[in-house]
Amino acid sequence: MNNNILLLPHSTGIAVIDINSIIRVEAISNYSKLFFTNGKTLVVAKVLKWFETVLAGKGFTRIHRSHLINMQWVESCSYLPQLKIVLHNQEQLSVSRRKKGEVIKTLLITTAA
Numbered sequence: 001m002n003n004n005i006l007l008l009p010h011s012t013g014i015a016v017i018d019i020n021s022i023i024r025v026e027a028i029s030n031y032s033k034l035f036f037t038n039g040k041t042l043v044v045a046k047v048l049k050w051f052e053t054v055l056a057g058k059g060f061t062r063i064h065r066s067h068l069i070n071m072q073w074v075e076s077c078s079y080l081p082q083l084k085i086v087l088h089n090q091e092q093l094s095v096s097r098r099k100k101g102e103v104i105k106t107l108l109i110t111t112a113a
Contacts, residue, residue, distance in 0.1 A: 004018060004019045004020060004058075005017065005018060005019070006054065008034075008042070008044045008046070009044065010042060010043065010044050010045075011043075015042060015044075017034070017042075019058055020070075021036050021037045022034055022035070022036060022055075022060075022070055023036060023069070023073045023087060023089065024067060024068060024069045024070060024073070024091075025048060025051045025055075025060075025067075025068040025069075026066055026067055026068075027047070027048035027066040027067070028043065030045065030047055031043050031044065031045055031046070031047075032044055032047065032048050032051055048062075048066065048068055051068055052068055055068065059072055061106045062099060063085060063093060063099050063103050064093065064094060064096045064099060067093050069087070069093065071106060071107070073087045073088050073089070074086070074087060074088075074110070075087060075088045077095075077107060082094060082095070082097075083100050083104070085103070
């Protein structure tokens with residue numbers, strides 16, 4: 001099976017998802033909401049930690065207890081008053097204080113590659 005494909009059960013069946021089409025994943029209690037490059041969203045009964053584990057090493061970084069982002073979609077970041085990530089679709093997401101160092105390190109590695 002292709003390593004860039006996820007099979008996710010949802011309310012009406014099973015979705016076949018190309019990992020590269022995921023912009024970000026947001027935690028909603030015991031569910032997660034996926035945001036895609038085509039503007040669509042999908043809510044699935046998986047916790048964010050599950051996505052963090054499955055997408056490890058595939059360009060995704062946890063920036064907050066409720067956000068996991070695809071680093072390919074980061075356009076910029078601002079430091080003041082707190083670290084915020086701006087995605088290519090102009091969404092702004094706050095980075096938690098605990099994740100700040102890890103996110104900056106990942107950004108430096110990603111931009112150097």
